[in-house]
Amino acid sequence: MKLYISATGITRLAASRGGAGGVFRRMKSSKRRLSHRTIRLLAGLLLPFLFVRSALLLLESAALCSSPIASGCLTWRFFGGSDAALEIYMIFSLCLQLSALIMPKKLREELMRALLEATDGGGVGTVDGSNSEPVSFKDLVKDMSLNRQDLKAFAFKTKSMIAKMEHIVKTAQWHESMYWHLAAHSVPKGLHCLSLEMAEEYAVNAAARSRFPLPQYILRLTDPSFHHVVLLTDNILAASVVISSTLKTSSNPDKLVFHVVTDKKTYTSMHAWFSVNTVDSVVVEVKGLHQYDWPHEVNVAVKEMLEIHHQIGNHNFRSLKENLEYGNGNHHKLDVFSPSSISLLNHLRIYLPELFPDLNKVVFLDHDVVVQRDISSLWDLNLNQKAVAAVVDSWCGTDCCPGRKYNDYFNFTNPIISSLLDKNRCGWLYGVNVFDLQRWRNSNITAVYHQWLKLSLNSGFELWHPGVLPPALLAFENHVHAIDPSWHIAGLGHRYPRLDEHMLETAAVVHFSGPAKPWLEIGSSEVRDLWTRHINSSNHHIRKCGIAS
Structure with a gap:
């Protein structure tokens, strides 16, 4: 609505000297x-x-x-x-x-x-x-x-x-x-192209099928004096960025050993990539899940775990669908759409001691992180007899963790949860973790994890919100050593990450947790640059698939 005031009819009066x-x-x-x-x-x-x-x-x-x-x-x-x-x-x-x-x-x-x-x-x-x-x-x-x-x-x-x-x-x-x-479930054309290119390379190029690491480096795979980094991923480019950024920032890259675990479908492409893109004296091991020979009881437990996670996902999806038309659903339930919630490799991180039976201490990195500072001192941390070291508090101070309170992960209307947990407590972060695998093996962490999964199944899947972290928070109760927040900044994969320039520059590792992964085009271009700068744009396959552009 526009309101107009007209000046028509207003008389201008000129005052005379005498009657002013x-x-x-x-x-x-x-x-x-x-x-x-x-x-x-x-x-x-x-x-x-x-x-x-x-x-x-x-x-x-x-x-x-x-x-x-x-x-x-x-x-x-x-x-x-x-x-x-x-x-x-x-x-x-x-x-x-x-x-x-x-x-x-x-x-x-x-x-x-x-x-x-x-x-x-x-x-x-x-x-x-x-x-x-x-x-x-x-x-x-x-x-x-x-x-x-x-x-x-x-x-x-x-x-x-x-x-x-x-x-x-x-x-x-x-x-x-x-x-x-x-x-977030989409696969960009460039990544799909790269996977096919490397699969073809594996088929036609003998060098892409060659065994690595070289014989003189084989012993490093189990040598406890080296720094072992673990990645569980089916994303070739993401694994490449994690390894590249870690090497660039390391004060002693020759001491690093990377263990990449992938699924059977991606194994040939992943193997071909690291075969033809080797770095001198840097040890990278690529292993497919089909190459593990686990005991029968472990196979049964893994199968049972995956089945329960599948049922949890189906339940959450049905619940979300019922409320969708009315727009009154819980936004936490949108995490049911997260690829991490249905990823086999993400769920298998609870079996790290079985995946690496010959290792005692490893640093676990998610495939959506970028290393910005030397992380060598993580292997020297004293975990105070805990099984895992992780960031708990945020940069804002002690007990300050916006969006990461237990209330954000668990359903406190359930009496089981409300009687055992404090809803104002901060949850620790997956993504940059130091695991003492030997202490983990000597504990009942994995067994407790399975117990909570079965309890969730019997309670109608109402104990926690969708995600990989909630059952892990329960399983690792009293087994977590808190580390300085500067080691790990998470949340860059959300819609509007509220991070200042100083935090991003000083963080050892930045983590694109959330739906907007850096290889997608649904996130902030400002923070995506932190990831894309580590892509080797001169690589023939990268250029051919149009990823560099």
Whole structure:
């Protein structure tokens, strides 16, 4: 709505010398009366619409935040409230209070009465499905002008219109967030091309099939004096970036030994890549799951674990689907779409002692990390008789971990969880971990993990939110040694990562945890540069698949 004030008819008075004082007094009085009437008119017209526009701003600002887990959410709220109806009521009430000196008492009381009547019975938030209400601010103004309705009708129509808009925004916000999570499952054309290229290389090039590491380096694979790094991944490019960034920042790269575990489908491509892209004196071992010869009881336990995880995923998906059309689902349940929740390799990290029976201490790195600082001192850490070292607190201080409280992982309405855990406790991070495999073998960590999986199965899968970490938090209870937060900065894979430049520059490892992996195009280009700079753009296969561009 645009309000125009015309200057037509306003007479310019020229004061004469003799009568200047009288004319000036008349002009001053006239201007004062005109200003007073104008202010009243403007207040009567604009204050109701200020209420509507404020409500619309609240709804529009909500659309900027597609998920509450997005740490850089740009939403804002008046008065720090959480209920839209209460906030709108307070805004309108403030407008009326500010207009107390310039608005007639009768009009002010009528506006307040209409507002109270409209907000009785729950205020904004009820959608009756009727199509008679205006659908936009412009339509509301037009409807009020044509039908000459009173303030009570205005208040009720405004309430209904805002309720509909709020419902539309929430539903669209929910759908958009769901589609964004689904995009994390996509395989970019360049990565698919690279996998096929390396599979072909394995088939036609004898060098790509050659055994590595070289015979003179074989003993390093189990030598405890070397620094052993473990990756579980089926992503060739991601593994390459992790290894490349670790070598570039290491003060003693010759002491590093990388163990890459992949699935049978990716094994030939992964093997070919590291066969033809060797680095002198750097030991890389690539092993497929099909090459392990585990005891029968381990195979049975792994199969049982994967079956329960599969059932958990199906249950969460059905639950999400039921609430999808109404937009009232829990955003934590969107993690059911996360590839990490259904990845075989991600779940197998609980079997690291069985994967590496000849090793006692390893550093585990997720495939979506970038190493920015020498991590050699991690192998010298004293774990104080704990099985794992991990970041617990964030940069903001002790017991400060936004989005990582136990309440964000577990369902505290369940009596089993609420009786055992503190919902305000911080959960530790997967992604950069030091594992004492010998102490792990001497504990019951893996057995406790399986016990919790079975308990989740028997309780209807209502103990925790989707994800790999919750059951691990339970299994490693009292087995975690906290390390300095500067070792590991996580969350770069969320929609709006709130990270300052100093944190990114000083962190030893940055982790693209979240749906927006750096090899996808759904994340922030600013943080993706931290990852893409480690891609070897001169590599023939990288150029051929268009990854460098």
